[in-house]
Amino acid sequence: MKDIRDAILSGDRSEGTYAGLTIPDTYRAVTVHKDEVGMFEGMATKEKDPRKSLHLDDVPVPELAPGEALIAVMASAINYNTVWTSIFEPVSTFGFLERYGRTSEFAKRHDLPYHVVGSDLAGVVLRxxxxxxxWKPGQEVVAHCLSVELEDAEGHNDTMLDPQxxxxxxxxxxxxxxxxxIVKSNQLMPKPGHLTWEEAASPGxxxxxxxxxLISKNxxxxxxxxxxLIWGASGGLGSxxxxxxxxxxxxxICVVSSPEKAQICRxxxxxLIIxxxxxxxxxxxxxxTAQDPREWQRLGKKIRELTGGHDVDIVFEHPGRETFGASVYVARKGGTIVTCASTSGYMHEYDNRYLWMNLKRIISSHFANYREAWEANELVNRGLIHPTLSKTYSMDEVGQAALDVHRNAHQGKVGVLTLAPEAGLGVTKAEMRASLLPQIDRFRNA
Known part of the structure; x- marks a missing residue:
């Protein structure tokens, strides 16, 4: 692994250099273990501690399947799905791996007694x-996290609708x-050259x-x-x-939970901040056991105070159970509530009178299709959207990083150095970076 790291740090990106590197038999990875799935049974969600379930292990390097790429990962990031995986909620991810393993000979590789986690990366193609x-060895890449088989017609117009x-x-x-x-090669996208490894890994x-x-017609x-209206407007998604x-x-209209997070939005x-x-x-x-409509009304009044008497056209929802009733209420007549997650609970409750009688729409949204992921990366690549990285951890601190996200004790995104020996490496477009540095560092300086 040292030879791989040294080649990347040298700046040499020639295909021959990377094609000639020896791939080790094992690598270090953050995992959860199948025999620990029941370790948090009987505990409240907030009491479950990712530091107890996330491990740093040496694991075998899998064989590459057709259409895949092996990436030397310089940096990654924590997402809420890492938290869900680590606390085995709402279900254990080993069920996903078992079902996937039954689909093909190559998919069998995924059904293991350990799960290597993480849905972001920035690094270099090795094989x-x-x-x-x-894609060729030596190219700098980031990866989006959509994995599909592309064998079903249902997914050909929108890959997020693929049954697989x-x-x-x-x-x-x-x-x-x-x-x-290991990723499918169609997950790969060019790494933005003005960003460090850890910055580039954080937006995906x-x-x-x-x-x-928010943007797509989907x-x-x-x-x-x-x-x-954006819930958690300074967080990993809301930012x-x-x-x-x-x-x-x-x-x-940015909804936050502290003065410090309000300042980040400013x-x-x-x-307009709540x-x-x-x-x-x-x-x-x-x-x-029951919601208080008077609190929905109070939120709606606050929004109209900020907007000069207007309700919101769109509610950007992801907290779920805690906020969904309020979100349906405060959207304007004919407005849209778009939801992608349920970090505070999956069983949403709302008063349907405010939806049906006012012709509002609830739209579900989940990650992004290939084209949307590429367009989103291009916004970062062109310097129109900036990473929101606030803090970077080492691999042996991943448990603490996940706990910070679990307890909402973070700003923006939390990064993790994997092969990169220190933060601040990987920039190839220094002039562009210098012109954008205040925006890039915005969350670090919070």
Whole structure:
């Protein structure tokens, strides 16, 4: 592995150099173990500690299948699906791996007693499997996390509708929180040259997810002038939605949970901000068995105070159970609630009168198709959207990094160095970087 790292750090990107490197038999990877699935049984979600379930192991290098690429991973990032995997909620990911393993001879490799996690990476191509023509050893890449088989007609117009659609590193094995990773070659995209390894690794999942959810015709199809309520606007997902709203001529109304997070939104250029901690909203009563519509009304009144009397055209939803009733209520008549996750709970409840009588729409959105992921990466590559990296951990600190995300004790995205020996490496477009540095460092300086 040292030879691989040294070749990357040398700056040499010639195909011959990387094709000639020896691939080791094993590599270091962050894993969860199948025999520990029951370790948190009986505990409340918030009490489950990823530091106990995430391990740093030496694991065998799998054989490459046709259409795949082996990547030397310089950096990765923590997403909420890593948290879900680590606490075995809502279900153990080993069920995903078992089902995938039954589909083909090559898929059998994924059904193992350990799961290498992680759905982001930035690194260098080391090897490609049979049939790969676009990518060569030595190329710098990032990866999106959509894994599909492309054998079913249902997915040919929108790859997210493929019956065999999976999220790499969550519903498949050999993810990005490791020194090496295996991806399908159609997951690869060019690494933005003005970013470091850890910066480049951080946008992939959340940037693509926000793009489909907010911008794409498959999501809310945001347009110039729209007013957009963004929950968790300084977080891993919301921070990209906020940037997209601002860049696309919309007006974000940013919901955050502290003055510090409010300031980050102001630094991004947002002006309309709701600090939940200051407002003290309690959408559910103490028993968590019924919602309080008066709190929905209070949120709606606050939004209209900020917007000059207007309700929002779009609600960018991802907290789920805690906020969904309020989200349905505050959208304007004919407005859209677009949801991609349920970090506070999956069983959503809302008053259907406010949906049906006011002709509102609920749209589901999940990650992004190939084209959407590529377009989202191009926004980063062109310097129109910026990474929101706030802190970088080493591989042996991944448990703590995941705990920070689990407890919402982070800003933006949390990165992880894998093969990179230190932060700040990997920039090839220094002049472009210098012109964008205030935006790139915005979350680090928070």
């Amino acid at each position: 490609t499997g049979p049939g790969v023509t676009k 659609q999976r999220i790499w590193g969550f519903e498949t094995n050999f993810g990005g929180l490791a020194e090496l990773a 999942l959340v940037n693509s997810t926000a793009y489909r959810q 999501g809310a199809a945001m347009k110039l002038g729209d007013r957009v 990209y939605a906020t940037q997209m709203a601002l860049s696309g001529g919309a007006t974000p 630094d991004m250029g947002a002006e 600090d939940r901690s200051a407002e003290g909203y309690r959408f559910w009563n103490d028993e968590n």
